[in-house]
Amino acid sequence: MLSTQNVRQILIKTNGESLRKVRSLGPEKTIEFITRKGLKGRGGAGNLTGNKWLEVRTQPGGSEKYFVVNCDEGEPGTFKDRFILENNPETLIEGIEIACFAIGCRKAFVYVRGEYAALAREFRKKLDAAPRSVPIEVVVGAGAYVCGEQTALLNSIEGRRGTPRLKPPFPATYGLWGKPTVVNNVETVANAALAFRDDWRGDLYLFSVSGNVRKPGVYERALGTRLGELVRDCEPSETPKAVFFGAAGGCLKYDAALALEPAAVAAKGAAVGGGVMLGSCTLIIVGESRSIPVVCSSIARFFAHESCGNCAPCREITALLAKRLECSVGASGAAGGFDAKFNEFVAESSALLNTASLCGLGQCATASLSAALKQFPSEFESPAKSQSKTKSKTKIKKQKQADSRS
Amino acid sequence: MGKVEFSLNGKKTSAEEGANMLEFIRASGIALPGICYEEGKPPIGKCRMCVVEISGAYRTACTVKIAAGLEVKTDSAELKKMREAYEKLLGKTELEPEIKKFVCVPSQACGILSLDRKKCILCGACVRACDEQNINSLAMVERGKAARVETEFDKPIDLSRCVLCGKCSLKCPVGAINERDDTKRALDALEKAKSQGKTIVAETAPSIRVAVGEEFGFAPGTRVTGKMVAALRRLGFDYVFDTDFGADLTIMEEASELKTHLGKRLVVTSCCPGWIIVAEKFYPEALPLLSTCKSPQAMTGAMIKSYWAKKKGIDAKKIVVVSILPCVAKKFEADRPELANDGLRNVDIALTTREFAAMITQKKIDFASLPDEDFDDVLGVSSGGGAIFGVTGGVTEAALRMAFPEHAVEFKEVRGLEGIKVAEIKDECGSVKARVAIANGVGNARKLVDAVLDGKEKFDFIEIMACEGGCAGGGGQPKPTTKSVIEARTRGLYGEDEGKKVRRAQDNPGIKAVYRDFLGEPLSEQSRKYLHTRFHSRGKKK
Structure with a gap:
């Protein structure tokens, strides 16, 4: 279980009160209310949730519409959805009921990533115990990162191979089994229930913090909080050097003054070539003893492993990149070094992936590497700094042993 | 739907709204490449070869429906470069050695259909053909570089659902799936x-x-x-x-x-x-x-x-x-x-x-x-x-x-x-x-x-x-x-x-x-x- 001491609002149980309010408001007014309150999606894109609901509500097709909760948080370093599923499933369920009532869905699905199978079992028990007005089905994935992409997720629920669909059509018009469908993130849905409380604050987000910190975990903070403040609370184990926004969100040189807010992060990222985003508020803190190329190699391996193989650019280039990086930093940290053409190779790969990949997975696959090359060029000089990495590993091991003894 | 106006390579033109862009471009006499698209069928959009510039963005023509006001460019140095790069990707950087026979137990059906993995570009045309036949013997399995076309549960063909209709070989755009050569x-x-x-x-x-x-x-x-x-x-x-x-x-x-x-x-x-x-x-x-x-x-x-x-x-x-x-x-x-x-x-x-x-x-x-x-x-x-x-x-x-x-x-x-x-x-x-x-x-x-x-x-x-x-x-x-x-x-x-x-x-x-x-x-x-x-x-x- 993750520690709950840094979180307050998301733990509040709404106890059916929000649903009662919603029922007296009626569907249209509910959507209006959600839009007015400014609830935004927490999955990464950050669109107004009310707009998404309204679009599907006004689609023809009667009650043959579906509501899907995306709990396939496969982004490395992200664990906030798991936190909600563990600690406040009741409010999440109420959020689902509110959404179904407002949109006019007759059935909801909660898609839980394969690695959370145990959580899904617990959640099912909670579902069985709670009084419900719509059927809610829990579907457990098979462990593919790409199923977090909403159309791949829909394919997976339908029992098909979890690969992204061609868009358009988008799920709002052609979703589950071809019916209009809303896909919302877990945190968004829980907040939809909380939004009907008078003291709800729409700017409180869950941050998943990991990396070289002594207190990794879920932190509830207002958007705009300075990176330095948050990291101080997490107690860095060494001087921070960089922050990675998951694997797909790119990275920035550590700057304590950075405001943790989508526009600010994107603006800072634009200065280093773009592709950096706060996304689902994942922060992996990388300390000074760490080798950036090694981190990038690990991320490249992740993408090569998770590419669904559907479109050639992503399938071939992610594999090539992973191999290139592994040869350069070495599997065990022994450096082969980067040759002079490495930068050019990455630039070409990024361009191809960006224009030709079918989905976000391929398009984001080089975000971290590109940003790292711009901000930490000296680390990508031959030979790579491999020794510091091995050293740091043993250091951490010793630290861990010391922790467990005390 | 009715006719709408848009521009193709700078020239005003009109076509049925919602019609397939690739088909229209080809019908206008422009030889746009494209491997996985088949006329009249829903697009697969995987080979990426039919990439064009549409109102400033690069899109595959096969997945675009005609709409009013689009500005379509089918040729530029950039597009040419992209197509060359895609072709190289489809040509594969590393070749896998074996020609996989769908059949491995000696039997009557032995070798009537075979797949040459060296040629396969994983476009999925065969999988779609098998799906249209409602047989679904062929499917993509595994992911990333390991992705491949396979019969269900890697079964030999005569134990699989395959009925040897040969649609996969007919639809394969690169000749990777072939019937037994009796010539x-x-x-x-x-x-x-x-x-x-x-x-x-x-x-x-x-x-x-x-x-x-x-x-x-x-x-x-x-x-x-x-x-x-x-x-x-x-x-x-x-x-x-x-x-x-x-x-x-x-x-x-x-x-x-x-x-x-x-x-x-x-x-x-x-x-x-x-x-x-x-x-x-x-x-x-x-x-x-x-x-x-x-x-x-x-x-x-x-x-x-x-x-x-x-x-x-x-x-x-x-x-x-x-x-x-x-x-x-x-x-x-x-x-x-x-x-x-x-x-x-x-x-x-x-x-x-x-x-x-x-x-x-x-x-x-x-x-x-x-x-x-x-x-x-x-x-x-x-x-x-x-x-x-x-x-x-x-x-x-x-x-x-x-x-x-x-x-x-x-x-x-x-x-x-x-x-x-x-x-x-x-x-x-x-x-x-x-x-x-x-x-x-x-x-x-x-x-x-x-x-x-x-x-x-x-x-x-x-x-x-x-x-x-x-x-x-x-x-x-x-x-x-x-x-x-x-x-x-x-x-x-x-x-x-x-x-x-x-x-x-x-x-x-x-x-x-x-x-x-x-x-x-x-x-x-x-x-x-x-x-x-x-x-x-x-x-x-x-």
């Missing part, structure tokens, strides 16, 4: 025929004459019967017969079965080998409803090695029958041990249209400038009823012409490319004499058979063809075989029927002779020996 065996046999004292006989299925020309620059559907016969003679065949003759025989037998069972029980056609495998794998309970007739290919072969051999005074053991067919499953059929008489296979080598064309090319025969030649006598004479065996609804129409000779010769109600057709044959007073149904494509066939087995529908006669459009769209036909190509071939075959003096099988003088001199009556003991067969369950698949 070497055929050319070998032709070469050694003289020294071994053998007589080599060819028979050509109805739909070959309207398709093989496409491989040599003729428009789809052009009838090149004469050149086809001439080409076979140039290849060294001693005699060239028409499988249409066998089709006429099939009609004599099948329509007699229909007449016997009319009002009592359903008769389902048995001439499509793909459908036979569907029935044996998926509907063993329906096997007793099948006509026991052999297919035209086997009937022709059986007659060549018995009736004709005797007549000519040739030792049947010294005859090699090579059939040219639009079909991959026919290879499997030709190998069936049941299709033999007097210890001899009915057909020795079965070739697809594509293989036939490859042989012509290999032997450097200039097909287009060949003279028109006629089929050889007796087994080369056929009726219009035999000719239309090559299209969906054709077998039904031919059978009805025989069963109801009092009716006008054409039964227009059974024609057309719809997936499932239902027609009622009425007498002058309007009472129904027979209720027939026709399905083409395995997906439609399964819907129809399910409805019949569930008792929801009742028919006297059902015709099933495993391929879209019947043999005209067969799995062994030239590429591309799209809907418009199938329509053209269909028109070609109906044109042949209309031009024939003899339209009904029973009026064919050759057929009359073979019954008078050899077989006796339809369904006689002699007919049953040479023209009928049996089927067996291959373990029910779900």
Whole structure:
């Protein structure tokens, strides 16, 4: 279980009160209310949730519409959805009921990533115990990162191979089994229930913090909080050097003054070539003893492993990149070094992936590497700094042993 | 929807809103590359080769629908660079070594379809084709670099759901999936025929004459019967017969079965080998409803090695029958041990249209400038009823012409490319004499058979063809075989029927002779020996 001491609002149980309010408001007014309150999606894109609901509500097709909760948080370093599923499933369920009532869905699905199978079992028990007005089905994935992409997720629920669909059509018009469908993130849905409380604050987000910190975990903070403040609370184990926004969100040189807010992060990222985003508020803190190329190699391996193989650019280039990086930093940290053409190779790969990949997975696959090359060029000089990495590993091991003894 | 205006390479143009952009661009005379798109089908969008610039963004043309105000650019240095890069990616950076045979246990079906992984670009056209057939034996498995096309649970093909329709090989844009290559065996046999004292006989299925020309620059559907016969003679065949003759025989037998069972029980056609495998794998309970007739290919072969051999005074053991067919499953059929008489296979080598064309090319025969030649006598004479065996609804129409000779010769109600057709044959007073149904494509066939087995529908006669459009769209036909190509071939075959003096099988003088001199009556003991067969369950698949 993750520690709950840094979180307050998301733990509040709404106890059916929000649903009662919603029922007296009626569907249209509910959507209006959600839009007015400014609830935004927490999955990464950050669109107004009310707009998404309204679009599907006004689609023809009667009650043959579906509501899907995306709990396939496969982004490395992200664990906030798991936190909600563990600690406040009741409010999440109420959020689902509110959404179904407002949109006019007759059935909801909660898609839980394969690695959370145990959580899904617990959640099912909670579902069985709670009084419900719509059927809610829990579907457990098979462990593919790409199923977090909403159309791949829909394919997976339908029992098909979890690969992204061609868009358009988008799920709002052609979703589950071809019916209009809303896909919302877990945190968004829980907040939809909380939004009907008078003291709800729409700017409180869950941050998943990991990396070289002594207190990794879920932190509830207002958007705009300075990176330095948050990291101080997490107690860095060494001087921070960089922050990675998951694997797909790119990275920035550590700057304590950075405001943790989508526009600010994107603006800072634009200065280093773009592709950096706060996304689902994942922060992996990388300390000074760490080798950036090694981190990038690990991320490249992740993408090569998770590419669904559907479109050639992503399938071939992610594999090539992973191999290139592994040869350069070495599997065990022994450096082969980067040759002079490495930068050019990455630039070409990024361009191809960006224009030709079918989905976000391929398009984001080089975000971290590109940003790292711009901000930490000296680390990508031959030979790579491999020794510091091995050293740091043993250091951490010793630290861990010391922790467990005390 | 209506017409909308947009610009293509700077020029104002208009087209139907929502129409496919790639099709429109190609129709405007611009040769846009693109490997995985097939006209009229939902796009796959994987090969990325048809990338164009649309209002400032790079998009694949196949996935874009035409809308007002779009600015489309099909050519620029940047686009050219992108296409080159994509092509390189599809060409693969690392080659995997093995050619994977879908089949690994020694068996009858061994190697009838194989996949060359070195060529496969993972576009998924075969998977879509298999899905359209509602067989779903082929699927993508694994992910990333390990992604590959595979039969379900890596099963060998004869234990899998595959029915050998060959649609995957027909739709593969890079020739990675192929039917078993029997051209070497055929050319070998032709070469050694003289020294071994053998007589080599060819028979050509109805739909070959309207398709093989496409491989040599003729428009789809052009009838090149004469050149086809001439080409076979140039290849060294001693005699060239028409499988249409066998089709006429099939009609004599099948329509007699229909007449016997009319009002009592359903008769389902048995001439499509793909459908036979569907029935044996998926509907063993329906096997007793099948006509026991052999297919035209086997009937022709059986007659060549018995009736004709005797007549000519040739030792049947010294005859090699090579059939040219639009079909991959026919290879499997030709190998069936049941299709033999007097210890001899009915057909020795079965070739697809594509293989036939490859042989012509290999032997450097200039097909287009060949003279028109006629089929050889007796087994080369056929009726219009035999000719239309090559299209969906054709077998039904031919059978009805025989069963109801009092009716006008054409039964227009059974024609057309719809997936499932239902027609009622009425007498002058309007009472129904027979209720027939026709399905083409395995997906439609399964819907129809399910409805019949569930008792929801009742028919006297059902015709099933495993391929879209019947043999005209067969799995062994030239590429591309799209809907418009199938329509053209269909028109070609109906044109042949209309031009024939003899339209009904029973009026064919050759057929009359073979019954008078050899077989006796339809369904006689002699007919049953040479023209009928049996089927067996291959373990029910779900």
